[in-house]
Amino acid sequence: MSLKFQITARSARTRARTGVVSTPHGVFDTPAFMPVGTRATVRGLFPGMVARSGAQIILGNTYHLMLRPGGEVVERLGGLHRFSGWTGPMLTDSGGYQAYSMAGINRITETGVTFKSIIDGRDVELTPELAILVQNQLGADIIMAFDDCPPSVDPDAGPVNQTRLRLAAARDAAEAQRTSSRPALRGKRGYDHQARLQLANERTVRWLGRCKAEHARLEGDRVRALFGIVQGGTDLAQREWSAERICNIELPGYAIGGVAVGEQSDQIARVVVHTAPLLPEDKPRYLMGVGYERDLLAAVRAGVDMFDCVLPTRNGRNANAFTSRGQIRLRNAQFGEDSGPLEQGCDCPACQPAGLIGNSWASSSDLPFSRAYIRHLFLAKEMLGPILVSLHNLRHFQRFMSDLRRTVQTDDWDGLLARWPVAHPDNQTASTA
Numbered sequence: 001m002s003l004k005f006q007i008t009a010r011s012a013r014t015r016a017r018t019g020v021v022s023t024p025h026g027v028f029d030t031p032a033f034m035p036v037g038t039r040a041t042v043r044g045l046f047p048g049m050v051a052r053s054g055a056q057i058i059l060g061n062t063y064h065l066m067l068r069p070g071g072e073v074v075e076r077l078g079g080l081h082r083f084s085g086w087t088g089p090m091l092t093d094s095g096g097y098q099a100y101s102m103a104g105i106n107r108i109t110e111t112g113v114t115f116k117s118i119i120d121g122r123d124v125e126l127t128p129e130l131a132i133l134v135q136n137q138l139g140a141d142i143i144m145a146f147d148d149c150p151p152s153v154d155p156d157a158g159p160v161n162q163t164r165l166r167l168a169a170a171r172d173a174a175e176a177q178r179t180s181s182r183p184a185l186r187g188k189r190g191y192d193h194q195a196r197l198q199l200a201n202e203r204t205v206r207w208l209g210r211c212k213a214e215h216a217r218l219e220g221d222r223v224r225a226l227f228g229i230v231q232g233g234t235d236l237a238q239r240e241w242s243a244e245r246i247c248n249i250e251l252p253g254y255a256i257g258g259v260a261v262g263e264q265s266d267q268i269a270r271v272v273v274h275t276a277p278l279l280p281e282d283k284p285r286y287l288m289g290v291g292y293e294r295d296l297l298a299a300v301r302a303g304v305d306m307f308d309c310v311l312p313t314r315n316g317r318n319a320n321a322f323t324s325r326g327q328i329r330l331r332n333a334q335f336g337e338d339s340g341p342l343e344q345g346c347d348c349p350a351c352q353p354a355g356l357i358g359n360s361w362a363s364s365s366d367l368p369f370s371r372a373y374i375r376h377l378f379l380a381k382e383m384l385g386p387i388l389v390s391l392h393n394l395r396h397f398q399r400f401m402s403d404l405r406r407t408v409q410t411d412d413w414d415g416l417l418a419r420w421p422v423a424h425p426d427n428q429t430a431s432t433a
Contacts, residue, residue: 002023002024002141002223002224002225002252003021003022003023003141003142003225003252003253003284004021004022005019005020005021005022005252005253005282005283005284005305006019006020006022007019007282008020009408009409010408011301011407011408011411012411013411013413014301014302014303014411014413015276015277015301015302015303016031016300016301016302016303016404016407016408017030017303017305017408018030018031018405018408018409019284019305021057021089021284021305021306023057023089023141023142023225024141024223025081025087025088025089025090025141026056026087026088026089027056027089028056028057028088028089029056029405030284030305030306030405031296031300031304031305031306031307031401031404031405031408032056032057032305032306032307032401033055033291033296033307033308033309033397033398033400033401034055034057034058034059034091034306034307034308035050035053035055035058035059035308035312035313035394036058036059036061036308036309036310036313037050037058037059037060037084037086038060038061038064038310039060039061039064039065039068040060040065040074040080040083040084041084042058042313042390042394043313043317043390044313044317044383044386044387044390045313045387045390045391045394046085047084047085047086047087049349049391050086050394051086051088053348053391053394053395053398054394054395054398054399054401054402055394055398056088056089057088057089057090057091057141058086058088058090058091059090059091059092059093059308060080060084060090060091060092060093060138060140061092061093061095062092062093062094062095062131062134062135062138062144063095063098063115063126065080065092065134065138066095066124066126066130066134067117067118067119067124068119071133071134071135071137071138072137074137074138074139075137075138075139079138079139080092080138080139080140081139089141089142090140090141090142091140091141091142091143091144091308092135092138092140092142092143092144093144093288094131094132094135094143094144094145094146094147094211095113095126095131095146096113096131096144096145096146096147096148096149096229096257097149097257097288097289098113098115098126101261108148110203110206111125111127112125112126112127112128112130112146113125113126113127114126126146127146127210128145128146128207128208128210128211128214129210129211129214131145131146131211132145132146132211132214132215132218132226133214133218135224136215136218136219136224139224140224141223141224141225142224142225142227142252142253143215143224143225143226143227144226144227144229144255145204145207145208145211145212145226145227145228145229146207146210146211147200147204147207147208147229147231147257148199148200148203148204148207148231149200149231149257149258149261150196150197150199150200150231150233150258151193151196151233151261151262152233152234152258152259152261152262152263152267153193153233153234153262153263153267154193155191155193156191193233194235194238197231197232197233197235197238198238200231200258201231201232201238201241201242201245204229204231204242204246205242205245205246205249208228208229208246208249209249211226212226212249212251225251225252225253226251226252227251227252227253227254227255227284227286228246228247228249228251228254228255229246229254229255229256229257229288230242230243230246230247230254230255230256230257230275230278230279231257231258232258232271232275233258234263234267234270234271236270236271236274236275239271239274239275239278240274240278243275243278243279244278247278247279247280251283252283252284253283253284253285253286254279254280254283254284254285254286255285255286255287255288255306256271256272256275256276256279256285256286256287256288256304257288257289259271259272259287259288259289259290260288260289260290260291260295260309261289265292265294265295265425266425268290268295268298269295269298269299269425272287272290272295272298272299272302272304273298273302276299276302276303276304277302277303284305284306285303285304285305285306286304286305286306286307287299287304287306287307288308289308289309290307290309291307291308291309291310291311291312291397292311293322293397293400293420293422293423293427294422294423294424294425294427296400296401296404296423297404297416297420297423298425300404300408301413311393312390312393312394312396312397313390313393313394315327315389315393316386316389316390316391316392316393316394317386317389317390319331319374319375319378319385319386319389320389321342321343321374321389321392321393321396322392322393322396322397322422323342323343323346323396323422324343324396324419324420324421324422325421325422326421326422326427328342328371330371330374330375330378330389331375331378331379335371335372335375336372336375337372338370338371338372338375339370339371339372340368340370340371341368341369341370341371342368342369342371342374342389342392343392343396346392346395346396346399347395347399348391348392348394348395348396349388349391349392350368350369350374350388350389350391350392351368351369351392352366352368353366353367353368353369369388374388374389400420400423403416403419403420404416
């Protein structure tokens with residue numbers, strides 16, 4: 001078996017658990033937060049910096065790496081680990097999310113998804129078989145099945161009415177007109193959300209069967225662990241339908257997909273709390289793309305083991321620093337003469353320059369970089385600003401996950417919220433000074 005999962009502790013008050021996942025490139029503790037290295041790099045940071053932030057596993061993106069430099073190139077150069085310089089466990093997603101997020105430049109059929117390349121504009125067809133082939137070429141320890149990710153909520157209903165969802169709905173309606181015999185998909189607006197969820201669920205099961213067959217054909221002496229993905233939007237009945245059929249296919253692990261794509265936080269929690277217990281107890285459970293602290297806490301309490309999100313580094317590059325009380329937006333004028341660190345007590349290289357990195361070249365001072373200085377770096381468009389805040393944010397999430405793992409053993413959830421008010425369900429990630 002290419003992956004082993006051992007549960008090491010369970011909460012007596014919740015479904016939360018801690019564990020250890022063993023892979024060919026080492027182990028990682030769960031619950032785990034995986035930084036996103038879309039193009040085989042966590043942007044702007046050395047692999048050693050990412051490791052010293054506490055990250056034990058990182059994620060790469062199959063779609064982007066397939067386009068540049070290409071799976072064959074990475075394979076010839078020794079695989080993603082050697083190519084990127086990251087020696088620990090790695091996970092690659094399948095590209096299925098791009099079928100959702102790039103709805104304006106793709107079309108989806110039973111065969112797969114055809115994209116307009118974001119590099120040169122050419123048509124690229126990504127099928128379940130090709131997604132598995134490319135991921136095997138990349139050589140990650142955990143690879144994801146190719147899935148059909150629909151809009152999680154009806155784009156024309158409720159408070160969520162975003163351009164991305166409208167584009168997805170328009171694409172789905174057009175495809176339904178071309179290929180579907182289901183009258184329900186041809187509603188008065190050209191889109192029926194329930195029918196779209198059902199179609200995506202059925203297609204995801206069929207595609208998982210194709211992924212597993214291709215993985216078995218390719219694997220040989222390779223040791224990649226294939227995870228399946230449960231879809232269903234915010235419809236709990238659809239989630240149950242998907243979970244039953246996806247989990248009937250024997251795999252090393254399972255994921256909850258199609259969340260954090262436009263829903264409110266309470267909707268995310270509702271879906272995850274309902275779906276996580278439907279996944280096998282003895283396999284890792286992975287919630288894809290979720291990153292705010294309150295959402296992580298709710299999911300851990302529901303029994304989820306793995307997470308990834310671009311928030312720490314994306315927000316870091318945009319001068320937004322995470323703290324235990326909420327984000328601070330460093331471009332705001334109020335920080336122009338603020339001599340304090342990003343967060344008192346944090347041991348990241350921005351808050352304690354000689355602490356986490358531990359190398360003399362990192363800083364000649366033991367003093368923290370001030371908020372005012374880091375703000376200046378952003379206003380001056382200096383590279384060091386995004387680097388420092390990205391490192392701080394990565395460390396923030398790893399510190400939070402470490403505290404979550406301790407709390408599973410103590411069951412002191414009130415104490416956790418006292419230390420991390422940002423994780424309270426009512427918190428809306430508002431800025432704080």
